[in-house]
Amino acid sequence: MLFFYKAIDQSGNSKIGYIYAKSLEEAIEELAKQSIYPIEIIEEKEGLFSRVSKNDVILFLKNLGLLLELKIDAKKALEILENSISNKKLLIAIKEIKYELTSGKKLSEAFKKHENIFGKDLPILIEIGEETNKLGSIIQRYAQFLEESQNLISKIKSALAYPLFTLITAFFILYILMSYVVPQIAKVFKASKAELPFLTKGLIAISNFISLNISFILFIFLSIFSFLYFIKRKYRKKFDYALLKLPIFGKLIYLRELYNFFSYLSLMLNCKVNFKRAIEKALDLCTNTYIKEKLKRVSKKVLKGVPFSQALKEENFDELICSLVLVGEETAKLDKTLESLSNYFSTKINERITFLLKFLEPAITLFLGIIIGLIVIAIMLPLLEMSNLV
Incomplete structure (x- = not known):
């Protein structure tokens, strides 16, 4: 439990802060050991909708890894970092981890209780770091992986945000035109009897x-989305295969x-996790069931003794992937080869996003131009004919 306190010290100076303890009595006792006497002490509760952003987690792990690399012990590193944490839920987690360390538990054991914030794999990597005495570098590598993944997601979202916003705005304007403007003009045309x-x-x-x-119309759209959702759930593999096409x-x-x-x-192998x-763990990150099943078949073949490169080739993965993995196997540097391969995919994704933006923006502009142009022509034609009659 996390408690917020207002207190005075031996010199009569006011103090405010947070302390983690299992009960209110333990919190008061712990403060007394530090010669701090609480005037007010309140249990801090997580908000109903409180959450920890990926960016908060990444920044915390990068800084924690750095401090551990500088040979600062874990408890002291957490004490240094908690002063800069503004997210209440993350702060509570750090306080709890620090408390577990004080109780004699390992850092890996303390992190296991907070998998909902840091993920299931971080405690495994921390345990390996504790065994290999490379704790700081392993946490930094994990933070770097999270950061690169987050940057990629942000780029994809940014690439889709502008076209999506343009389409929504355009359809809203078209709705106003068709529902309010055109009916008023239609009354004029009807009165002219032309x-x-x-x-x-x-x-x-x-x-x-x-x-x-x-x-x-709204019902039809909702029905279409509901139907697609149903199809996705019932025929997930076929749906995901269709997405790839x-x-x-x-x-x-x-x-x-x-x-x-x-x-x-690459990250897992680099941290000396067995293949x-x-x-x-890598398969857990795949969301497309068609690709995931192909990679699962690769995994089963590898565990039966088939070389990784050969298993990938048998499942018809790109020749470049198979060739680079083969080089990694032959040079006993598979983790480095896979890292180069992931960098290659990252570059290709960025190229695809750039192409997407170059294609979508003019395509949407052209589509909207044609629609609006047709509306304008449809309105102007009878007006011109009426002016000619006059």
Whole structure:
């Protein structure tokens, strides 16, 4: 439990801070040992929706790894870092870890209680770091992996954010035009009793349909999304295979899956995790079931004694992947080779994102230009005809 306290010390100076203890009585007792006498002490509770961001975790682990590299003991390193933590949930976790260390537990054991924040694999890597006396460097490598993965996710989100925002804004404007502007102009055309061009009649018909059936249209869209969600759950493998066949986006999904797998496998092997455990952990990062099943078959073959490169080749992975893995096996530097391979996929993803932006922006602009152009023409044609009659 984490307690916030207001207190005075032996000299009568005011003090405020946090202390972790199993009970209120233990917190008061611990403060008394430090000659601090609480005036007010309150248990800090996590907010209902409190969460720890990836960036907070990455920054904490990078700094922790650095301090451990500088030969500062774990308890002291946590004391230094907790003063700079603003996230309440993360602060509580650090206080609890420090308390466990004071109780005589290892750092790996203390971190196991906070897998919901730091992940299931960090305690395993910390345990290896404790055994090999490379704790600081291993935590820093893990933080670097998280940072690179987070940067990649941010780039993909940023690449999709602008086109998505443009489309949503454009459809909102089109809805306003079709539901409010066009009906008003249609009244003018109806009053003139002039023969309307086919394009204008079509525009008015669409406008009337949207105005009268907006609830039905929304229902259809929700039904489509619900159907796709159902299909995804029931036929996950076929759905994921179809995703890989999508133009432009399919290749991006494929590259992202391979980047996650090979970068994490490289990290695990670099930290001296045995191959069986390393490949199992790397498979957990795959979200596309079609690729995951292919890699699972690779894993089973490797565990039966088939060389990794050969198993990849039998599952029809790219020749470049198979060749680089073979080089890693022959030189006994598989972890370094896989690291180079993950860097290659990272570069390819960045190239694909750049291409995506170059393609999507003009494509969306052209599409919207055609739609708006047709609306303008449909409105202007009868107006021009009416002016000619006058």
